[in-house]
Amino acid sequence: MEHGADIETYQQYSRKKLIDFSSNINPLGIPPRLEIKIKDDIGNLVRYPDIKYRKLKKDVSMYLNCAEENVIVGNGAVEIIDIFTMIAKRVIVFMPSFSEYEKRARIHNKEVISLDLDENFKIDIEKIKSVIQPDDLLILGNPNNPTGLRIDKNTLISIYDIVRENEAILLLDEAFFEFCPTDYDSIKIFKKNDYLNICILRAATKFFALPGLRLGYGCSSKELVNRVYEIIMPWSVNGIAESIAKHLFTDKEYILNSKAYVKNERDYLLSELRKLSNIVAYDTDANFILVKLLHKDEDFALHFFLNRGILIRTCSSFSNIGRNHIRIAIKNHHENSVVVDVFKELNKL
Structure with missing residues (x-):
């Protein structure tokens, strides 16, 4: 996987509509007032x-x-x-x-x-x-x-x-x-x-x-x-x-809300993932988390998550990193809780 966000390629491998954890985009989405401005500027x-x-x-x-x-x-x-x-x-x-x-x-x-x-x-x-x-x-x-x-x-x-x-x-x-x-x-x-x-x-x-x-x-x-x-x-x-x-x-309100929201969800995800014994969730300052799989490789993880409606980012296209690493975006709380549940399921294998 050279880049994230390639939903079109991977959707065929899942019966569920994919949640894209491979793309690191602000989970709050486009600033609300911007949609009106874009329409006005057409x-x-x-x-x-x-x-x-x-x-x-x-x-x-x-x-x-x-x-x-x-x-x-x-x-x-x-x-x-x-x-x-x-x-x-x-x-x-x-x-x-x-x-x-x-x-x-x-x-x-x-x-x-x-x-x-x-x-x-x-x-x-x-x-x-x-x-x-x-x-x-x-x-x-x-x-x-x-x-x-x-x-x-x-x-x-x-x-x-x-x-x-x-x-x-x-x-x-x-x-x-x-x-x-x-x-x-x-x-x-x-x-x-x-x-x-x-x-x-x-x-x-x-x-x-x-x-x-x-x-x-x-x-x-x-x-x-x-x-x-x-x-x-x-x-x-x-x-x-x-x-x-x-x-x-x-849009200062959007900027401040985005920073606070991502921080809270980052803390939540790191806390939950670090309870699991078969993965390592690395420290991060960004809106994504690098995860090391201790007993599985990225290909297994990719299809495991796809079968459960989630697209992750495999990391073998990055040099100097093993095939047992994946990257996940920080998304909204509901989606983050869904990915945590799948990690818990993976942890039992």
Whole structure:
């Protein structure tokens, strides 16, 4: 399974309508007031979006509290990741991590330096020091996918210092960052550096439950922003995404409710899963949980859950992780209780 959310492929293997635990989307769904706004904006589809995204950049800059000249936007986070791999000399990734980092790099015929996370899925800074060169691109998930772990603040600052000293670029993929505890914000940390040698990337896909909209955004240095816009396709961001961004970013009630809801359900799931003897539920800062199966493999688990109406994410497509790992999203409480019951059933085998 290369990516989650492939309901169409797996529905044929289940007699029940599948609950999708393979896709890590905000369980509260689309912000309620957004549905009305989208309907109101349908008429604007007869016009091209602003090719320079002036209003969109302003909305993003206000949400992230950075200067408009530092804002970068694209057709989903993956488009921006793709362009950064194009402009890099080599690409450094830690494994396991999001498969598109390596895939995008290889499509552009870039050398990929693959480093392993340690046994606790943490980054070994010494490994970075041993390989990094000028013009390299180091891509890190924060939090990482599939492990769900954020980078410690001090570790992140140390990594950034190494990147700058070596005249490389750090691409920080924070697609799941809004789900995390709020003890630090990388946007604020690196603002004093004018985001030199770094791009901090987020997306509407996960937190705002809009994977079909395709809106990636973030902050980078003025120089890197300009380099990306020299390559990116014109009108990359669609008109609907452009017009509703302000309503996404200013919906404070939805944002706060989402953070609190996911935290409560994360605590519930971890508590229940850790009562079971045949699995290991790893710590997570994100809206998904990596689970190790002690006596079964992912293929058995996939079909076991499918037979009970649940699609999980197998993890063999991630490098440096065994075939006895699966990933589940954090969903609404009813669905989470359903998946807990299936894990309890699996635990008896």
